[in-house]
Amino acid sequence: MTNSTKDEAKDVLTATLPIISVVLFMQIFILQSPLDEILLFIGTSLMVIAGFTLFLVGVQWGMLPIGEAVGAEMPQRGSLLFVVVVMFVLSFLVTIAEPDVRVLASLVDSVSEGMLDRTQLMFVIGFGVGFFMVVSALRTIMGVSIKKLLAAGYGLVLLLSFFTPEDFLAIAFDAGGVTTGPMTVPIILSLGVGISAVLSGRRDLSNTFGFIGLASIGPILGVMLMGVFLY
Amino acid sequence: MTHPDMSMLDVVLDVMQALLPVIAFFLLFQYLYIKYPWVTLKRILIGVAITGMGMVLFLGGVFLGFMPIARSMGEHLALNYDNWVIIAFGFIMGFLATYAEPAVRVLCKQVETSSGGFISAKLILWTLSFGVAALVALGMARILYDIDFRTIIIIGYSLALLMMWFSEAQYVAIAFDAGGVATGPMAVSIIMTMAVGIASGAEGGNPIVDGFGIIALIALAPILFISALGVILTRKEGEE
Numbered sequence: 001m002t003n004s005t006k007d008e009a010k011d012v013l014t015a016t017l018p019i020i021s022v023v024l025f026m027q028i029f030i031l032q033s034p035l036d037e038i039l040l041f042i043g044t045s046l047m048v049i050a051g052f053t054l055f056l057v058g059v060q061w062g063m064l065p066i067g068e069a070v071g072a073e074m075p076q077r078g079s080l081l082f083v084v085v086v087m088f089v090l091s092f093l094v095t096i097a098e099p100d101v102r103v104l105a106s107l108v109d110s111v112s113e114g115m116l117d118r119t120q121l122m123f124v125i126g127f128g129v130g131f132f133m134v135v136s137a138l139r140t141i142m143g144v145s146i147k148k149l150l151a152a153g154y155g156l157v158l159l160l161s162f163f164t165p166e167d168f169l170a171i172a173f174d175a176g177g178v179t180t181g182p183m184t185v186p187i188i189l190s191l192g193v194g195i196s197a198v199l200s201g202r203r204d205l206s207n208t209f210g211f212i213g214l215a216s217i218g219p220i221l222g223v224m225l226m227g228v229f230l231y
Numbered sequence: 232m233t234h235p236d237m238s239m240l241d242v243v244l245d246v247m248q249a250l251l252p253v254i255a256f257f258l259l260f261q262y263l264y265i266k267y268p269w270v271t272l273k274r275i276l277i278g279v280a281i282t283g284m285g286m287v288l289f290l291g292g293v294f295l296g297f298m299p300i301a302r303s304m305g306e307h308l309a310l311n312y313d314n315w316v317i318i319a320f321g322f323i324m325g326f327l328a329t330y331a332e333p334a335v336r337v338l339c340k341q342v343e344t345s346s347g348g349f350i351s352a353k354l355i356l357w358t359l360s361f362g363v364a365a366l367v368a369l370g371m372a373r374i375l376y377d378i379d380f381r382t383i384i385i386i387g388y389s390l391a392l393l394m395m396w397f398s399e400a401q402y403v404a405i406a407f408d409a410g411g412v413a414t415g416p417m418a419v420s421i422i423m424t425m426a427v428g429i430a431s432g433a434e435g436g437n438p439i440v441d442g443f444g445i446i447a448l449i450a451l452a453p454i455l456f457i458s459a460l461g462v463i464l465t466r467k468e469g470e471e
Contacts, residue, residue: 011333018327019417023304026320031307037300044296051288052416058285062278065271066257073265086260093256097249099286100419103293104446111427111438147400150407151392158388161381166440170380173447178419180411180450183282213407216450 008056012049020045052182055099059183067094067187071194080141084134091188091215092130096122100181108171116171124226125175128218129184136192136214146210153217160224168227175219180212188215237294239287246286254279293420301421305428309436314375317429318368324422325367325449329413330360338412342405342457346464355460362452363413367422370448374430374441384444387451394458399468402461409453414446422449 027033027041070090095101101122109118132153139149161169192211257275261267267275308317329335339352339359373380395403427442436442 015332015415016417018331019324019421022323022327023301023421026304027300031304040296041300044292044300047288047292048297048416048420051285051290051292053285054281055285055289058278058280058282060278062275062280062282063253065275065278066253069265069267070257070260073260090253090256093253097253099290099293100414100416102245102249102290103298103416103419104423106294107298107424107427108439108443111442116439145400147395147403150403151395154388154392154407158385158392161385161388166381169384170440170442170444170447173384173450174423174443174445177411177414177446177450180414181419182416185411209401209404209408211408212411213404216407216410 005053005057008060009053012053012056016045016049016052056182059186063094063183064186064190067190068194071191084137087137087191088130088134090191091133091184092126094187095129095179095184096126098179098181098183100178101125101175101184104174104178112167120226121171121175121223124222125179125219128175128220128222129179129188129215130218131222132214132218133188133192133211136211139214146214150210150213153214153221157217157220157224160221160228163228164224165227165231167231168223172220172223172227175223176216179216179219184215185212188212239291239295242291242294243287246283246290249286250279250283289416293416297420298424301424302428302431305425305430306432307428308425309375309429309432314372317375318371321371321422321426322364322368324425326360326364328367328415328418328422328449329363329452330356332413332415334412334415335359338405338409338453342460345401345405346460349464349467350460359413359453359456362456363449366448366452367445370426370445371429373444374426374436375433377435377441380440380444384447384451387448387455391451391454391458394455394462397465398458398461399465402457402464406454406457406461409457410450412453414449418449419446 023041024038027038067090070086105118105121105125108116108121135149139146161172164172188211254276261272308320336352336356339355342355343350343352369383372378373383391406398406423443423445426445427438430436430438430440430442433441
C-alpha cells in the first residue's frame, strides 16, 4: 500500500504537468503575459509539485497511520456512543485540514467579499462529513443496504436543491466535490473500514465501497441548509 | 487577486491551524488508549511534519501564484475572446485533468475488474475523460450564456438516481465514490478559479452564482458514466 517517494513524485508530475503546460502556453502565446507573471507561475508550479509530493508522502507516513490506529483501536475500547463521537470528531478535523476544502473556502470567502466566511464554510463542510461518517458507520452495524442510503441521501439533496438560494446552490455541490481530497479519502476509508469491520465482525470488501459517496452528501446538504436557514 | 495581503507566514499559520487539532486529538488518543512505542510514534509525528511542510509549499503556491493567475486569466479570456474559445479551452482542461489523474486510472482498473473484463480500463479512461471534458465545457457555456445551474444539476442527479434502480448495489457504490476521482487539486486550484474569473469578466456575470459549480460538474461525469455502465452490466448478468 505504501508508495515510495519516487512513485508519489511521478504521480504528481503526471497529474499536474499537462494543465501547467496549457496555462504556460496560454500565458506565452495567447495572453502574452509579462515575464514576471510567467516566472511567478513557473516558480509557484515548482512549489505546488514539490509541496504536493511531500504532502502525499507525509499522509502515508503520518496521517494514514493515525486514521488506521484510531479506526482499529477505538471500537474495542468504548461504548457505541464513544465510537460515534470519536468518529465524528476525527472526520471533522481531517476534513477542515483538507487542502482542497481550504482552497474552495478561501475562494468563496474572497469572491463573496466575506459574506460567506471561510472558517464558517469549512466548519459546515467538516460537520457534514462527520455527520455522514457516523451515518455510514451506523449503516454498517444495522445492515442497511448502501444503495438505499445513497438513494435517500441524494434524493434529499435533489429535493433540497429546489429550495436552496441561488447563491448557495453551486457552492454546495462544489463542497461535496472538494471533500474527496488527497487527505480525507485515505483517512476516511481507513477509519470507516476499521470501524465497520470491528463493529460488524466481518471484513467484507463491499463495506468499503460507498463510504466516499456517502461522505460527499454531508457537505452538500450542510451548505444547502446554511443557505436555507441563515440567509 | 485572491488574497492580496496573504504572505507565506499566513500560509504557515493556516497549515498549523489545520494540523495541530489533528495532532492534539491523536496524542490524546495515544496517551489514553493506543500507547504506541516511541519508534512508531516518532515515525507518525515526522510524517505529520512532512505533511505540514508539503501543505505549506502546496498552499503557498496555490494562494500566491495559481489562484491570482488563474483568476486574472479567466477575466482576460472573458473580456477579450469569443465564447467558443473559452468553451473549447474548458473542454481541453477537463480532458487533461481527468486523463492525467492517477486516481482515475486506479478507478478504471477497479471497474474493469468488477465487470469481469467486460469493459477495458482503457475504454473507461477515454470515455470518462471525454465525459468530464464535455461537462466542463458545459460548465463554461453555462457561465457565458447564463444557463441555470439548478436545471443542469437536477437533471444530472435525477438521471443518476433513476439509473440506480436498474443497477446492482456494487456498481451504485462505485459510481458515487467515483464522483471525487477527478476533482483533484489541479481542478480545484486552476479550473475552478479560472471559472470564477470568467464569471467576473463575462457580461452580466455574477461570480458567486455563476462562477462556482465546475467542481460539481466534474464530479457528476463519473457518477453518470459508471451508473450507466452499471445498468448495462446488471442487465448483462441478468441474461446469463
